[in-house]
Amino acid sequence: xxxxxxxxxxxxxxxxxxxxxxxxxxxxxxxxxxxxxxxxxxxxxxxxxxxxxxxxxxxxxxxxxxxxxxxxxxxxxxxxxxxxxxxxxxxxxxxxxxxxxxxxxxxxxxxxxxxxxxxxxxxxxxxxxxxxxxxxxxxxxxxxxxxxxxxxxxxxxxxxxxxxxxxxxxxxxxxxxxxxxxxxxxxxxxxxxxxxxxxxxxxxxxxxxxxxxxxxxxxxxxxxxxxxxxxxxxxxxxxxxxxxxxxxxxxxxxxxxxxxxxxxxxxxxxxxxxxxxxxxxxxxxxxxxxxxxxxxxxxxxxxxxxxxxxxxxxxxxxxxxxxxxxxxxxxxxxxxxxxxxxxxxxxxxxxxxxxxxxxxxxxxxxxxxxxxxxxxxxxxxxxxxxxxxxxxxxxxxxxxxxxxxxxxxxxxxxxxxxxxxxxxxxxxxxxxxxxxxxxxxxxxxxxxxxx
Numbered sequence: 001x002x003x004x005x006x007x008x009x010x011x012x013x014x015x016x017x018x019x020x021x022x023x024x025x026x027x028x029x030x031x032x033x034x035x036x037x038x039x040x041x042x043x044x045x046x047x048x049x050x051x052x053x054x055x056x057x058x059x060x061x062x063x064x065x066x067x068x069x070x071x072x073x074x075x076x077x078x079x080x081x082x083x084x085x086x087x088x089x090x091x092x093x094x095x096x097x098x099x100x101x102x103x104x105x106x107x108x109x110x111x112x113x114x115x116x117x118x119x120x121x122x123x124x125x126x127x128x129x130x131x132x133x134x135x136x137x138x139x140x141x142x143x144x145x146x147x148x149x150x151x152x153x154x155x156x157x158x159x160x161x162x163x164x165x166x167x168x169x170x171x172x173x174x175x176x177x178x179x180x181x182x183x184x185x186x187x188x189x190x191x192x193x194x195x196x197x198x199x200x201x202x203x204x205x206x207x208x209x210x211x212x213x214x215x216x217x218x219x220x221x222x223x224x225x226x227x228x229x230x231x232x233x234x235x236x237x238x239x240x241x242x243x244x245x246x247x248x249x250x251x252x253x254x255x256x257x258x259x260x261x262x263x264x265x266x267x268x269x270x271x272x273x274x275x276x277x278x279x280x281x282x283x284x285x286x287x288x289x290x291x292x293x294x295x296x297x298x299x300x301x302x303x304x305x306x307x308x309x310x311x312x313x314x315x316x317x318x319x320x321x322x323x324x325x326x327x328x329x330x331x332x333x334x335x336x337x338x339x340x341x342x343x344x345x346x347x348x349x350x351x352x353x354x355x356x357x358x359x360x361x362x363x364x365x366x367x368x369x370x371x372x373x374x375x376x377x378x379x380x381x382x383x384x385x386x387x388x389x390x391x392x393x394x395x396x397x398x399x400x401x402x403x404x405x406x407x408x409x410x411x412x413x414x415x416x417x418x419x420x421x422x423x424x425x426x427x428x429x430x431x432x433x434x435x436x437x438x439x440x441x442x443x444x445x446x447x448x449x450x451x
Contacts, residue, residue: 008048009038016057023106025327029113029352030057032359032371036434050450052442056116059086059109060093065155067133069148072141081152083131083159083167086112089444092163093129094119094380094387096170099148099177103132107327111351115380117437118373121412124384129165131156137172138292149180157185162193162390168383169198171326174244175205194390197383206386207398208405209379214248214349216378216409217322217370221347222256223413224368225320227427230344233257238318238338240264241325242295245349245376247285249322250276262313264325265295269313272298272305317341324349332357339365348372359430366426374412374433381408412436 016030034053041048067079082105085093095115098108108130116128135148160167169178178198185195199205208215218232225231235258239246242263250260259275263284272280283301287293296307314321314334321343323330327350335358338346345368348354352372354362362369382405389395396404412433419439420432445451 008041009034012038012054015054019058020106020109023104023109025104025106025352026109026113028328028356029110032352032356032430033113033117033434033438036431037438040435040438046446047442050446052445053438055445056087056438056441057113059084059112060088061085062105062109063159064105067135067148067152067155069144069151071144079133079135079148081131081133081155082108083156083165084108084112084129085159085165086128086130087116087441088127089441089448090120091125091127092161093165094126094168094383095128095130096132096168097173097177097181098130098132098170099135099137099172100132101134101136102326103134108132110327114351114373116441117434118377119380119384120437120440121374121415121433122377122381122384122408123411124381124408126166126380126384126387129167130170131167132170132173135172137177142176145177146180149177150184153181153184154188156181157188160185160195162195162387166194166383166387167196168380171243174198175200175210179203194387197386199386201395204386204390206382206389206395206401208401209382209386210244211248211251212382212405213376213379214245214250214324215252216381216405217245217249217324217347217349217375218252218256219378219406219409220370220375220413221320221322221345223410224345224347224370224427224429227417228344228368231256232320235259235319235344236261236317237320237322238262238313238316239322239324239349240269240313240329240353241323241350242284242288243324245379246322246324247281247288249324249349250281251278253320253322254278254281258320261318262316263295263298264313267294267296268307268309268311270295270298270305270307271313271316272302274304314338315341319344321346322349323353325353326350327352328355330354330358332361334358335361339367343367346370347375349376351376363428363430368427368429370416370429371433373437374416374429377412378405378409381405
């Protein structure tokens with residue numbers, strides 16, 4: 001029976017829409033998972049009778065609070081902050097904090113829901129959560145960002161803890177912001193605990209954390225290609241974004257012999273037909289991260305490239321594509337264009353960057369397509385390893401962490417393969433990730449009874 005004809009599925013989604021009005025991102029995330037889980041429930045009645053998916057799709061709690069701070073001109077500013085604690089069946093809530101004007105309760109609920117499955121796939125004992133604020137760090141002074149972070153943590157601290165909820169960074173929240181928030185938590189509680197990840201190496205952070213999400217997405221991509229007896233040598237790659245995830249994904253592709261053609265930001269994308277060398281990637285890292293510049297300035301530094309304003313890079317022909325910017329950046333028509341241009345594999349470096357139409361297009365064409373909950377789990381995996389290091393009061397060497405990251409991504413790929421392999425040999429990674437993540441959380445929830 002096609003999922004669209006499944007009466008229980010339709011009724012379930014009607015309920016999700018009714019309970020979450022004006023929250024399209026959250027509803028989209030739940031639908032993407034439910035499309036695979038409902039057929040799975042047909043042969044697993046206990047999950048259905050115990051309403052496991054219904055329970056996972058209702059966050060344990062959503063905390064909303066006011067954040068007041070003072071700008072450099074003495075003006076009082078007011079933002080809204082949230083922490084969504086979705087599910088802690090297999091461990092403390094774990095997920096990033098995002099500072100961006102697009103942040104809403106719907107966005108954070110979708111991210112926390114996705115995080116629940118992503119964290120389960122890593123094999124580490126972490127539940128799913130997410131938080132943030134509609135604060136925009138762009139254009140703010142360092143002192144303004146510090147004051148905002150301190151005010152944000154003054155409200156958040158009572159809801160988190162090393163064994164309760166361990167936030168990390170996300171869009172708009174890097175090492176600087178984590179430092180300000182950790183300092184305020186320590187100041188208020190008089191405790192030095194592993195309550196945040198993504199910390200500086202000087203005070204409990206982990207090596208390779210900045211690289212982990214981008215590297216992990218490429219390791220997963222390499223695992224997918226290996227099922228076709230292929231690798232990245234000589235393959236062309238189109239990447240969106242130009243922040244931490246995108247630049248490290250580009251770096252790893254170059255290291256593995258691929259050729260990266262594009263990067264982007266909210267203003268448009270650059271296309272470098274000669275490919276981005278390590279020198280060029282380092283320029284982007286410095287220009288974007290430290291100088292807060294725009295990607296269009298790349299063409300001034302490297303004249304062989306072109307910049308296209310107001311567009312995404314999905315029209316550039318390529319062998320592999322990695323959307324690494326934000327949610328719903330790769331639409332159905334973009335997916336069809338990539339397919340028509342011969343794309344072989346897509347690995348999501350961002351959270352839900354492909355809309356439902358795009359996901360259906362890739363799956364329908366049997367493209368190797370890795371959803372974010374599987375492909376971009378490298379970041380939270382290393383965050384989980386940072387939690388372990390904090391608990392043990394130790395640090396692991398870089399080569400140890402690199403190997404653990406590779407092993408975790410290979411393990412996620414294996415889980416997706418187990419639950420996603422079809423009769424014709426095609427591996428439906430979306431189905432595999434959804435069922436693999438769901439089953440681990442569901443089995444833990446069954447063990448706890450009705451709670």
